Amino acid sequence: MQDKIVLITGGTGGIGKQVALTLAKMGAQVIVTGRNKVSGEAAVAEIKQASGNPNVELLLADLTKQSALRALVAEFKARQTRLDVLINNAGLAAEGRQVTEDGIESNFAVNVIAPFLLTKLLLDVLQAGPSARVINVTGGDVPRTLDLDNLQGERSFVGLTAYSQSKLAMMAVMYEFAQRLRGSTVTCNICYPGQASTNMTRSVTRDMLPRGMRFMFPLFKLLVRPDGGKSAAKASQSSVYLASSPAVEGATGRYYDRNCKEAALPPPVLDAAIRARLWQLVEQLTTFSEN
Numbered sequence: 001m002q003d004k005i006v007l008i009t010g011g012t013g014g015i016g017k018q019v020a021l022t023l024a025k026m027g028a029q030v031i032v033t034g035r036n037k038v039s040g041e042a043a044v045a046e047i048k049q050a051s052g053n054p055n056v057e058l059l060l061a062d063l064t065k066q067s068a069l070r071a072l073v074a075e076f077k078a079r080q081t082r083l084d085v086l087i088n089n090a091g092l093a094a095e096g097r098q099v100t101e102d103g104i105e106s107n108f109a110v111n112v113i114a115p116f117l118l119t120k121l122l123l124d125v126l127q128a129g130p131s132a133r134v135i136n137v138t139g140g141d142v143p144r145t146l147d148l149d150n151l152q153g154e155r156s157f158v159g160l161t162a163y164s165q166s167k168l169a170m171m172a173v174m175y176e177f178a179q180r181l182r183g184s185t186v187t188c189n190i191c192y193p194g195q196a197s198t199n200m201t202r203s204v205t206r207d208m209l210p211r212g213m214r215f216m217f218p219l220f221k222l223l224v225r226p227d228g229g230k231s232a233a234k235a236s237q238s239s240v241y242l243a244s245s246p247a248v249e250g251a252t253g254r255y256y257d258r259n260c261k262e263a264a265l266p267p268p269v270l271d272a273a274i275r276a277r278l279w280q281l282v283e284q285l286t287t288f289s290e291n
Contacts, residue, residue, distance in 0.1 A: 159208025
């Protein structure tokens with residue numbers, strides 16, 4: 001990873017921070033995004049010290065806002081002329097239904113719109129080098145079905161169900177992206193990190209679980225109790241693998257599990273009609289039309 005330029009969304013904490021630390025140790029130039037300047041700068045200082053790599057930077061952005069995503073891309077391009085690895089790591093599990101300034105439900109905005117829009121806007125710098133990788137991190141209990149009539153919680157909203165549905169929608173959109181990028185120098189893959197104790201998982205409340213699973217909430221809280229970053233470090237392995245391993249050079253449109261093994265994609269992701277519908281939706285929501 002020496003001299004590779006890597007951009008990691010949500011890289012100032014949790015799994016993303018562990019990915020940033022590992023890739024920095026491998027010699028990459030790492031740029032992380034975060035929402036808070038103070039905590040972001042503290043995370044960057046920690047990564048620099050722990051990795052011995054001074055080439056770690058912070059870009060501030062609220063990923064719920066498309067204006068912030070576009071500003072993030074503009075700032076990145078003002079600093080860099082190419083991007084070797086984009087890791088769409090950031091995720092949101094909102095407790096209740098919230099609508100962003102763009103009129104989009106917040107889970108859908110961060111988990112689906114942000115990866116799509118960032119990849120679209122950064123495509124020219126991804127294509128500027130000999131090869132580039134886009135890595136998309138899913139999460140939760142990946143469902144086998146996608147409710148296309150409730151993508152933004154329009155009919156009903158349960159926190160972790162909405163999160164899992166948005167991550168499945170992201171998988172379908174980014175798998176479609178991979179198909180559209182075939183034959184180019186940019187690959188696009190998806191990975192599952194596994195369970196980890198992070199700020200996001202520790203903030204889950206009982207009411208965010210489906211009713212039939214709320215009796216398991218005490219067990220869930222035990223599983224995500226603070227562990228000094230050990231579970232996040234383990235959960236970072238699949239992202240690091242896709243970012244750095246020669247074994248996946250040229251591989252695209254694939255899904256890897258927490259053990260860095262290729263896994264079967266859920267049926268909705270493989271359904272071309274579902275992907276076409278989602279692609280059209282995200283283009284409309286981002287006012288991004290094909291020329």
